[in-house]
Amino acid sequence: MRYLPLTPEDRASMLATIGAKSAEDFYTDVPKSARLKAKIAGLPDHQGELAVERHMMKLAAKNRSASSGPFFVGAGAYKHHVPASVDMIIQRSEFLTTYTPYQPEIAQGTLQTLFEFQTQVSALTAMDVANASMYDGSTACAEAAVMAARVTKRRKVILSGGLHPHYAAATRLLCEAQGLTVMQLPVAIDGEGELGKSVDGETACVIGQSPNVFGTVTDLTSVAKSAHEKGALLVSVFTEAVSLGLVMPPGEMGADIAAGEGQSIGNGLNFGGPYVGLFACREKLVRQMPGRLCGETVDADGHRGFVLTLSTREQHIRRDKATSNICTNSGLCALAFTAHMTLLGGKGLKQLAELNHEAACELADTLGAMKGVEVLTPRFFNEFAIRTPVDAEAVLAMLDEAGVVGGVRASRLYPRDHLGDVILVAATECTTPDDIAAYAAALKEII
Amino acid sequence: MSMNTQGRPTAPAAVSTPVIDTVSGSRGLLQREDLLFEIGTPETTGVDLPTPRGLKDRLGGVKRKADTGLAGLSEPQAVRHYMRLSQKNYAIDLGLFPLGSCTMKHNPRLNEKMARLPGFADIHPLQPQATVQGALELIDELATWLKTLTGMPSVAMSPKAGAHGELCGMLAIRQALIARGEGESRKRVLVPESAHGTNPATAVQCGFIVDEIKADKRGRVDMADLKSKLARTDDIAGIMLTNPNTCGLFETDIKDIADLIHAAGGYFYCDGANFNAIVGRVRPGDLGVDAMHINLHKTFSTPHGGGGPGSGPTVFSEALAPFAPVPFVIKDEDSFFRLVEQTEGAAKDSFGRMVAFHGQMGMFVRALTYMLSHGADGLKQVAEDAVLNANYIQARLKHVMTPAFEGFCMHEALFSDAFTADGIETIDIAKALIDEGYHPMTMYFPLVVHGAMLIEPTETESKAELDRFCDALESIARRAAQGDETLKGAPYLAPAKRLDETRAARKPVLKWTAPLPEQIAAE
Amino acid sequence: MTIYYTKDHEWIRVEGDTGTVGITSYAAGQLGDVVYVELPETGAKFARGDDFAVVESVKAASDVYAPVSGSVLEVNSALSEAPEKVNDAAEGDAWFVRVKLTDSGELSGLMDEAAYSAYCEGL
Incomplete structure (x- = not known):
């Protein structure tokens, strides 16, 4: 096992130094009924890097990463570029x-x-x-x-x-x-x-x-x-x-x-x-x-x-x-x-903030200009709420089919507050004009 | 022959070593490094961003007035700055890190690689659940491992660290008592005096009252004292007990303790900080435990990162499971993994939400990678080797140091300072280890042992490393026994000498402030 | 004017119905370098044995108990700026509070200087 350096010879010589017959001696304080005789059942045995990697990559492949397409989810966590x-x-x-x-x-x-x-x-x-x-x-x-x-x-x-x-x-x-x-x-x-x-x-x-x-x-x-x-x-x-x-x-x-x-x-x-x-x-x-x-x-x-x-x-x-x-x-x-923060510096941070704001302004202008869509947030930085003429869950599902992750439905955060037609939308420096165009095009098909 | 005399000497000349004061303040590979605010300027940057277009803002006047003034560095400057600082740190990757109760084991690099897969690192907690089925499946799979290894039916994944897991466990106990209509009457929580400081702090955070129980001469819970504290039972909320305990010993009476607490109408919270000693060999569920947090950053090798982030999933018995916090993952009949995020339906009895989102996903990926690498067979070996290594250290040092208790230990060896000469303290031994190239052991904890030295080597040390460490500590222990005063000044060879903590606490300076112009002129 | 001592190492100097309270030099020596003193507000009332202040060293925080019941007339705010005074002059300049005694009868339960010295010897 690759993370365990002791050899069987090491273990034997160490037990001799200690004056113990086997590792079992160290567990005699454990109530007998709770001492497991064999390894725990129902779990696989050890595996090499390759096998573990395969398993994990299979799980990872079932998720859609934020960088893989137009992405507008915020509400407390934000997709930014990290140097x-x-x-x-x-x-x-x-x-x-x-x-x-x-x-x-x-x-x-x-x-x-x-x-x-x-x-x-x-x-x-x-x-x-x-x-x-x-x-x-x-x-x-x-x-x-x-x-x-x-x-x-x-x-x-x-x-x-x-x-x-x-x-x-x-x-x-x-x-x-x-x-x-x-x-x-x-x-x-x-x-x-x-x-x-x-x-x-x-x-x-x-x-x-x-x-x-x-x-x-x-x-x-x-x-x-x-x-x-x-x-x-x-x-x-x-x-x-x-x-x-x-x-x-x-x-x-x-x-x-x-x-x-x-x-x-x-x-x-x-x-x-x-x-x-x-x-x-x-x-x-x-x-x-x-x-x-x-x-x-x-x-x-x-x-x-x-x-x-x-x-x-x-x-x-x-x-x-x-x-x-x-x-x-x-x-x-x-x-x-x-x-x-050190790589940004004070000036860089301000510039980054301006880019975020401008991306959100452009997104709000584009979506807000569509018939039936209303921008609800009066003053914003890089995210805002919109009201759609159709149920938000349905809208997001259809946007998803078009490859656009369109935001968070407010009803996920507020299930009891009758916000079924509200979506929280975010833009950052990662948001491109093409992303915004893709959002608008997909939304147009839906409403 | 042609004789080229332009070469340089290729063997060192025999000279005595002078004391060298360098102009730069650096000493060879150890570079002097000022604060970034003293190196950079607010205009300097290590990123190239596009120029904003100058659109009319929609901030409604809610604009920042004064710039942050924060210094920036270009990329090469920034990389050097942090590289130089890094070299003033000790790390597991450099050597044995024997901090008792902290389980500083090797952090496999495969864990890091997996955690950086975009399918895990670049997904948002609130994107549609259909787009994160692999992430939810991973949480479910890790939960299965944790439940199986502990023999417990339920686990809350969201706690962000060990102490947060304790909070989770105690809030579940509080909620269970409220559900029984005894939330106001049962407020007393028993905590051994040897406990981690987080235990009493957590109990108080949940509105409980702490009642300390004594340790006996064998370093275990004093059963007579426990029974006397249980003379009255109608106000008992539960007990918080670390097992193996903070003395590195297994609580022999654990089942009786669990029975007594349950008979008193209370719940058994087990602090799982020391799970590494028993993982794969003993299941806490078989010991009568009702709740236990598991430090993924200890037993399951996620990196300590200089103090976090941790992760503290908390397992529950049937009695407490209904009160577990949201969110949790359930698998629907059509094999869809679904997050239960609100306290309704399947979570109607839940005590609520502890954090935003779903827990420390980055740590989950690393911990599951570790578990899959070891498997059930490997984890059993982990516990055995961890315990073997600790007992080996105890056996090798017991003749020169004073073991706090008789008999074998579990995953950590505990010594008192009884062997030292007058005037030499535990801290002097700890600091002398630094000169020998080691991180000190845990010192002055647990409080029940005078001048405690708690040594936890973990299973990822070879016998050769252990021998080297024991040789060094043995020699320091002999000097301490002889009253070697030079120990008081240790460390001599570290990047810094002993620091003045009194000064730091009396007049706290907690951030850098720009020197005033007259100060600059004076220099 | 008489000075009384408690087993918890507080002292109180009594003049009429007012008392000046602090911790003893012995206690200050045991605590090590004092880095912070948390004092009550003027007007605060407490009973004998209540914790009314906290004295901190780098590694420990210790509660200070009221030797008698009373209300706070004045606090020694100089200690917040210069906690090291507790190490230098625990039984002098580094007094904590002046209090108005509720019941001077409580003083009979305290030790005098000789008794306190003997008590410390035995520790």
Whole structure:
């Protein structure tokens, strides 16, 4: 077996050194009835690379990849181009096959990249400080809500009607487990600006999203003001990190916590994971922040170095008083984010954002000009909702037959909200004029 | 003869080694590397993008005011930057990584290759299900492996890491108690004092109250203490127990513990962090477990990536299965793989959704590739070799170090600092290992052993590697026993010396800020 | 003016019905480098034995318990900027809070300096 270096001779000589007759001796603490005599039944035996590859390729071939044709699916994950060097960098053994940097003398590589990541995320969100990443955007959002409750010592969380429903579900689950009350506002394409009206003296935070799940971009400045007047926090969520190159970021709107998904920068679609949660907040809240933090210091020779810091917030020290139970970040995905962000630079990011926006504008103009199609999103970055004259599921199925993956039907995300004729459509820098023409041509046949 | 005297010397001259301070700050292959913000500029870029056409925007005025100002690098600069940084890291691919409780085994490259197939890496979680049947089939196939290996009837695939799997398990227990009408009355969760810190943290996150149980002299749950904690049963929600436990030992009374908890009306959460010791040989389902997370990044070799991403599928007993989170995959009669995404129908009792989308697909591909490579026969050998390697280390070092407990261990060997001379601590031994070319072992954990040193070699080490490691650690242990003060300054040969963590925590500097003009002038 | 000590290594200096509370030099020595002190807000009320502050070293966070019941009159906000004071002057400048005592009778349950020294010797 190719991953097991011990030879039968090694095993025999090691058993002799130990003073054991066989490996069975090591398992005598296991209750007899639970010791399996033979290998577990119902599973195949070991196989060589070739056989395994064949099996996996067969499964892969049953999926249609986003690059294989016109592709317009967004709603929380986005098809972007990732430079080739990003994948090379994250495949460096020293990054790929190392552990959490608890031994800083031999982990300065990981630590310095985390410090760069934190700097990039705080600049991108225009917030004071960022942590070293979370599992993904939805868990970042949930952790932001419970953090707000810790900070304000209040127990009510208000979710906007444009917050991604998966984010809302993950947040509701964690909040309710901790005994917090969650108020979910009705689904709204353009309701984020009204969030401030719901805030009262019991509110820990309001959670708004821009661009929201329908693509609507909103200036949340007045929401932040209303929240702050009542002693509540504003949590500003985003699922499309590239948007922050062009759209007003959480920090410029007065948000106290920013939580979002970083997949768009450096990370592939991967059918939903692994992704990388971005989490940033105001300086004064840093000790209530969940997740790992990397900080600058010096070593015994006075040279600059980096360490994990403020770890007394974390579960391995605080145990039942920890700010969160999280003990992993999304290290390698954060590195991919940082490497891609480094290749873009500030100017490149802005340009990339403009290209995304222009592709979406052109798509909206084209689809919106068709008879019976209505663009529902008033202001958007790279995705928007459309209403079709025919049931969305049928439309998408027929588009699929024409080789076009036309978007996400809103009813998949909102099965109970009578959105059966609404489709969420996204465009990115990968979207070509031909893709848009193909969409329009196929749609014309259907409606 | 013709005599060419233009050659160079081809053997080193005998000179004594001076202390060399380089101008560049680099030391041979180890290159000095500043922060990218000190190297790049916001205008520099490593990508060539088309020029936007300048269309009228449709942002409705919701535009960013100040640019990010983030520095960029050209591709060669960026590749060098990260290459140089990478060389300041230790890695499994470089040598033995004996972190106890972390299972740092070899990460097969076939896993990486498979995860990058466009059919897995380039598919969207919300594209029509008919276009991702292979992905859903893969999730179903991996689920079958996990259920078969654990002997459990159900598995939730979406948890994103081990601690997230714990959360999944405890939320299912919470939901089951609510369904019984005992959600408010049963709040007490028993957790051994030797547990991973995540266990009590998770229990509290779910609204439970933690009640610690003691360890006995053999490093197992103190049954007398457990029974006394169960004197009252009507408030018991369950127990969270790691098995094999954090001392690297199998809980001999595991079945009695399960019976006691069940008789008290509670559920048994097993922390599966140490599954590598028993995979293919013992099924947790046969031990009375109700829920257990499996770290795909430990037992099933997905890379640790410098701290994630992980993946923590969680298996459930019949009692907890109905409460498992959405989404999950079911196979319809016509062999169509379907995602159940809403808490209705087949998922009407589900406790809800933990994350956006369907879990760590990239890790699923790697883990299944690993399982297929090993097969049922190979996985059994994995557990045996992991345990054999740990016992070999214990046997080789028990004469110079102090084993925390008597007898054989499972997949990790635990020592206390009793053998060290006054003034020499566990951390000094750990840091001296760095100079010998190894990553330190887990130190000061579990908390129940003084100055704990927890060593987990895993099955992917050869006997020669183990011997080399034992030779090095043995010599350090002897120096520690003799009170060798030079250990206090270790490591001497690493890219950095010991770092000032006090300074980092007192005045946290968590991001780079551009120096002010007067600071630049002063330099 | 009398100083009292607790078994959990807090001290309280009492003047009339107000007391100044901190942690002992012995405790500060055991904790190692203090990096952060979390203090309550002025006006906060607590009962004897409640945790009212947290003192953190790099590797540990320890709760600080109220030696007596009372309400907070003043907090030593200088500690948030300079937590190292706890290591330098635990029983002097690095006091945590001034409190108004609810029940001065509670003081009788505490140790005096001699008793506390003897108690630490035995640890």
